[in-house]
Amino acid sequence: MAPERDDHEDILLAPIERTGPGFYWAVAFLSLLILWGAAAYAVQFTEGLGVTGLHQPVAWGFYVTNFVFFIGISHAGTLISAILRLSKAEWRRPITRMAEVITCMVIFIGAGQILVDLGRPDRMMNVLRHGRYQSPLLWDATSISAYLTASLTYLYLPMIPDIAILRDRLGKRKLLYSVLALGWTGTAYQQKVLNRAIAIMAVLVIPIAISVHSVVSFVFSMTLQPSWHSTIFGPYFVVGAIFSGIAGLIVTMIIFRKAYGLDYYLKPIHFRYLGQLLLIMSLLWFYFTFAEYLTGYYGAEPEEMKVFWSKFTGPFWPFFWAMVLCNFVVPLSCLTRLQRHTVGKVLIASICIIIGMWLERFIIVVPTLSFPRLPFPQGVYAPTWVEWGETAGSLGLFALFYLLFTKFFPIVSIWEIREGREHSLKEVEQRIASYLPGDAGEKV
């Protein structure tokens, strides 16, 4: 039975068919950011890391913060796509593609932050040629490679039917789409193969994603430094990653909903559910943070308390309390009643959370380094234009990659929506009937 063509699908194909002035303005703006970043890095490459604000003892600053932050955002794709797919949450259908693209693009940017941070980037191949697996950085390299491979595969497989639609309906780029569509014709057999492959990847990508951010946290927790050497870091970072990932996804959804007129597909109910997930993650994040700081405070070890007080009342208090405000207070006030003004509330909460989670990474990295155990002469970390530029350029690059993707492939999964319309209603009805007492709805 040939699927009925929905005229609304033209909206989803429009960005690929036509390009308006808005796109060019966006590219121009992003290019400026990227240029700033490129200039910053060029200066750093020639002069050395001295052009940043880093020094002894704060040898890690913005770049490492950005690394953890961007890798954290990448958990958007995994959570929405894989977990919701496995739990058969039907509301995921218009969102999965956007989430998966975020994951793939942002991993590149995240891994790039470490390369920018190296004192000798010309020797980066040493990590491959002479790597030591006792070092958490090698765990990072392996786990991020696995995650990138898994995410790219997990993005590509569900795209195949959509690429086939592009191959058949669009006039241009026929060669590209024909090659990537792998000869998809929508037969039942092909569908079975694809569904099975996607299911395997969905199951696989979740533990890999958890391992990625755990391993990123181990870079800190495997050292002996006060406030870093904590067993909570693995789960804490994973929770924080999922938290910031959902926020990143919501902001992306709202931007493209506006830009491409996707109101028909991205409805308030989707934002409401995501908002509820965000609220849960905010509470979870607060719980972990509370447990971490209570433990430190109660034990009152002198080295830990130095760092503790520097965050609560010392030089880092504005960042720490801004973090609490952005990650807990604002989300709690915005997200508890999402019936009305859903999109607006969820947007405010998400923007705050993105800022708050960046601050959280900063608060983890810098204060511990600022207060060494021995009576070392202390300095204050003050980032320079190079570090700000690199951050802006990274965000710009991520946005540009994402934008370019939407010009080549549909940002909402067309076939999954069709599948939802044609099969899911019946399937869900049967499923719910099977939960109820009696034989009704039992599959024969």
Added chain:
Amino acid sequence: MALWGMVIDLDRCTGCQACVMACKAENNVPAVGADEAQRGRVISWMQVLTETEEEDHEGKTRFIPRPCLQCDDPPCTKVCPVYATYRNPEGIVAQIYARCIGCRFCMAACPYNAKYFNWRGYQKEAPGQNPDVSLREKGVVEKCTFCHHRLQKARERALAEKRDFDPAEYVPACAEACPAKAIVFGDLADPASEVAQQARSPRAFKLQDELGTKPKVIYLTEGESSGS
């Protein structure tokens, strides 16, 4: 197999920093300039840390010369991703400048802040440098090596003169320069050596011993004469 270690007597240390200057001269440690020093980028393989006792009403200041403590269980070598820092069989934690990628993980991991980074290209060829020690380029980590080049030279000299190597011939620049003779250096594995004997003193303690890094620089705390 020798196990090179050091004992620093805090009772003798006057905080004159002759050890710091000798180390810088011997190892071509660059002077980073006033601007960079202001930004906290001084490279000082041997550094004298000052600790003011707050509990003591006299506000006594204590000088702690801190070279690399050449730990027997170094936290820095564990985290290096590229084998740029490792512990050699004689107990010296070596640094391979040509391999280092400048990730600064070892700097973040060292609980003694004994590692330093070349934030810019500080070093240039200049007359008066020690030809036995290589110059470090920008972007790599460096630290105290217990003047390992002196050990190599002493061994080679003994070989050339067809005699046995005498551990007393190997003295790092800081130990040699200290006017108060506060730094004693030698083979900790030889129970008869002076450094091993001093290490057994009741006044001996190790910095951050509880971390389990097993440092081979042992300090002797101030005795009764200093009123503590």
Added chain:
Amino acid sequence: MAQPPPVSDRLVRTLQWLWLGWAFLLVGGVIIWIVGLILASWRLDDVVQASVGISLVAIPIFIVFMGVVFYVFWGVALHGRKREN
């Protein structure tokens, strides 16, 4: 909408094989890399357990990726087409 020039079927097939070959090379390369690191750590007597331990998890995962990609390529491109014909 004017009909675009038909794309050569042969060209598409060749590129698809190259696409698959590229995936195979990437995953294969990663596996060879990890094994290389194990050998290096064994040669230098430097915590071989870490390298072996991680490879026991990482290598099977990469092999599964390769398997999934091959399976999709076979099921969708090769077998699916055969069935259709």
